[in-house]
Amino acid sequence: MVHETGTTSRASRKREAKQAQILEIAERLIAEEGIEAFSLHAVARELDVVTGTLYRYFPNKDALVAALHRRAIADLHERFGAHAARLSAALERVELRPKERVLTELCAASRFYLELPEQLPNRFRFVWLMLGDPRSLIRPEDVPKSAVPLLAFLGDVRALFERATQLGALSDGNALDRTLVFWSAQQGVVQLQKLQRYEAKLFDYRRLGAQLARPLLVGWGASQTALERAEQVLDQINLTSS
Known part of the structure; x- marks a missing residue:
C-alpha cells in the first residue's frame, strides 16, 4: 500500500x-x-x-488558456502577499502613525502593480491581454474557477481600504468600489507602456501611475501630508515586487 x-x-x-x-x-x-x-x-x-x-x-486550447489565466492571477496574488509581508517588516523600523501606515500600504500596492510589466513581462502581458481584449477569451464554464484567484487578490486590497476607513485615513465609502476604481485606474495607466518607445519620458506609466493614485486617495479623504510621508517612506525602503 x-x-x-x-x-x-x-x-x-x-x-x-x-x-x-x-x-x-x-x-x-x-x-x-x-x-x-x-x-x-x-x-x-x-x-x-x-x-x-x-x-x-x-483537453483543448480553451482549457489551457483558462489554466494560464488562473495561474497568472494566483501568482500575482501570491507575490502581492509576499510584497506586503516584506513591507510590513520594513515598516516596523519606521515611526509612522496608524493613518500614515495604512496609506503607505495603499501607495505600496499601487507601486507593486506598476512594477509588474518590468518584473514579470510575460505574465503581466498575459493578464493585460485577458483584461484588455474586448472578446471573451475564457469559456463561460471556466469563469467561476478563474474568478476565485482574482477575487482573492482584490480582497487583499479591499482589506486595506476597509482598514484605512476604520482608522480615519479615508472618509466613509464603499471599499470594494474603491478597490475596483484604484486597480482599474492603474491598469489603464499601464497601457501606456506600449507608447514608451515613441517618447519614454512622456509615457512613463510608473510616474503617471503615482500621480493618478495620489488624487484618487485625496478624493477619498486622504491627507496630502500623510501621503507625502508615505511616498517618502517608500522611497527610502525601496521595495520591489520581485
Whole structure:
C-alpha cells in the first residue's frame, strides 16, 4: 500500500511538472505571438512532441488558456502577499502613525502593480491581454474557477481600504468600489507602456501611475501630508515586487 501511495505521488508530481512546463511555454508564445496565433500545435513543437500528447494534460486550447489565466492571477496574488509581508517588516523600523501606515500600504500596492510589466513581462502581458481584449477569451464554464484567484487578490486590497476607513485615513465609502476604481485606474495607466518607445519620458506609466493614485486617495479623504510621508517612506525602503 505504501508503495502504491509513493508511486501515485511521484506520478502526480511528474504530471504537475509537465503541466507547469506546458503553461510556461504557452505563456511565452502568447506574449510573443498573440492569442490569435497561439495553438496547441505550437506548444507541441516547442516541446518536440506530437500534439496529441498535450491532450493528456489539457483537453483543448480553451482549457489551457483558462489554466494560464488562473495561474497568472494566483501568482500575482501570491507575490502581492509576499510584497506586503516584506513591507510590513520594513515598516516596523519606521515611526509612522496608524493613518500614515495604512496609506503607505495603499501607495505600496499601487507601486507593486506598476512594477509588474518590468518584473514579470510575460505574465503581466498575459493578464493585460485577458483584461484588455474586448472578446471573451475564457469559456463561460471556466469563469467561476478563474474568478476565485482574482477575487482573492482584490480582497487583499479591499482589506486595506476597509482598514484605512476604520482608522480615519479615508472618509466613509464603499471599499470594494474603491478597490475596483484604484486597480482599474492603474491598469489603464499601464497601457501606456506600449507608447514608451515613441517618447519614454512622456509615457512613463510608473510616474503617471503615482500621480493618478495620489488624487484618487485625496478624493477619498486622504491627507496630502500623510501621503507625502508615505511616498517618502517608500522611497527610502525601496521595495520591489520581485
